[in-house]
Amino acid sequence: MWETYQHFARQHFPELCQQRPVDSHKGTFGTVAIIGGNIGMSGAVIMAARAALKLGAGKVKIGFAQDSLPLPVLENQPEIMLYTADALLQHQDISAWSIGCGLDTDTRALHTMHLARERFQTDTHAQVVWDADALNLFSLHEDLQAAIQSQHIITPHPTEAARLLHTTTASIQADRKTAVAQLQQRFGCISVLKGHHSLVQVAAQNAYVNLSGNAGLATAGSGDILSGFMTSLLAQGMDADIAAPAAVWLHAAAAEVLALQKIGPIGMVATELIDAARFLRNQLSVAIEI
Numbered sequence: 676m677w678e679t680y681q682h683f684a685r686q687h688f689p690e691l692c693q694q695r696p697v698d699s700h701k702g703t704f705g706t707v708a709i710i711g712g713n714i715g716m717s718g719a720v721i722m723a724a725r726a727a728l729k730l731g732a733g734k735v736k737i738g739f740a741q742d743s744l745p746l747p748v749l750e751n752q753p754e755i756m757l758y759t760a761d762a763l764l765q766h767q768d769i770s771a772w773s774i775g776c777g778l779d780t781d782t783r784a785l786h787t788m789h790l791a792r793e794r795f796q797t798d799t800h801a802q803v804v805w806d807a808d809a810l811n812l813f814s815l816h817e818d819l820q821a822a823i824q825s826q827h828i829i830t831p832h833p834t835e836a837a838r839l840l841h842t843t844t845a846s847i848q849a850d851r852k853t854a855v856a857q858l859q860q861r862f863g864c865i866s867v868l869k870g871h872h873s874l875v876q877v878a879a880q881n882a883y884v885n886l887s888g889n890a891g892l893a894t895a896g897s898g899d900i901l902s903g904f905m906t907s908l909l910a911q912g913m914d915a916d917i918a919a920p921a922a923v924w925l926h927a928a929a930a931e932v933l934a935l936q937k938i939g940p941i942g943m944v945a946t947e948l949i950d951a952a953r954f955l956r957n958q959l960s961v962a963i964e965i
């Protein structure tokens with residue numbers, strides 16, 4: 676069974692199959708920053724951070740969009756470092772950012788997005804995945820869109836895409852290929868349109884359709900996990916045009932692995948994707964050794 680995944684990944688995403696160099700250290704695999712997690716939605720950034728860590732990032736930091744930390748340490752994942760969003764947005768050692776999971780759209784969230792715009796308008800080489808409420812705030816406050824650079828990735832679900840393109844969810848879903856192309860053209864960055872058969876538009880003539888996955892992914896937080904996976908691959912040095920479709924595929928393939936184990940699709944929960952994707956990625960890198 677693993678041969679099918681190995682064959683597909685070696686053909687389409689060979690970077691996912693690479694083994695760790697024997698002389699590597701945690702710095703080799705980059706530092707991820709996850710910004711979001713307003714009051715009541717701390718779980719969204721915790722899920723994204725755990726996904727980034729367990730997919731192989733060297734270090735992971737969370738920046739909560741709250742005035743103080745909601746908890747001193749993550750008891751079930753003490754490896755992850757905790758900050759407020761304001762503090763983390765000043766760090767200079769970040770390899771890749773995820774911004775928006777559980778951010779909300781209130782004045783606290785808007786303040787965080789203003790800080791992010793200030794930083795990424797000038798830090799033009801940063802690797803950033805914009806997700807969830809960061810996208811909703813781009814729709815509500817178009818001046819914030821100045822933060823988006825061409826190597827960045829946006830990951831809307833159909834309703835977030837409708838807000839970004841000022842249309843309806845139904846019209847996005849009626850022609851998803853046109854919608855994702857419009858997102859790429861309008862925002863000038865790599866665009867992922869999530870949902871059944873997610874689409875990734877890297878450039879005008881470069882689109883990827885993901886045919887993997889299952890309806891088990893239709894569960895709260897599964898987009899937060901995707902954001903963590905994508906940011907982790909970026910931090911580990913993968914180019915954004917590869918990291919975006921590779922993360923979409925690995926996330927979907929992990930759901931298939933869980934379904935094969937009868938952990939899904941019914942009742943599968945988002946955090947279960949993390950260990951499944953880690954297992955799969957290790958299987959892929961074993962294949963290259965043979």
Ligand SMILES: NC(=O)C1=CN([C@@H]2O[C@H](COP(=O)(O)OP(=O)(O)OC[C@H]3O[C@@H](n4cnc5c(N)ncnc54)[C@H](OP(=O)(O)O)[C@@H]3O)[C@@H](O)[C@H]2O)[C@@H](O)CC1
Nearest residue numbers: 716717718719776777778779807808832833834870895896
């Ligand atoms: N534990 C936590 O802290 C969690 C925190 N979270 C955080 O919550 C925040 C709000 O995010 P959100 O996506 O729930 O709200 P929102 O943007 O209003 O969109 C929802 C509506 O969009 C639609 N829709 C979605 N997908 C679709 C599809 N494929 N195809 C078609 N339609 C689709 C659908 O509309 P409906 O069909 O119901 O009319 C759905 O009801 C965000 O910051 C997120 O990170 C969550 O991750 C959960 C865990």
Ligand SMILES: Nc1ncnc2c1ncn2[C@@H]1O[C@H](COP(=O)(O)OP(=O)(O)O)[C@@H](O)[C@H]1O
Nearest residue numbers: 832869870871889890892893895896897898899
């Ligand atoms: N029916 C489905 N088939 C395949 N993938 C799905 C399905 N429903 C949702 N997904 C995937 O699950 C994830 C949901 O993300 P999102 O809507 O942002 O959820 P959340 O905000 O709860 O984290 C996306 O990657 C999407 O492509």
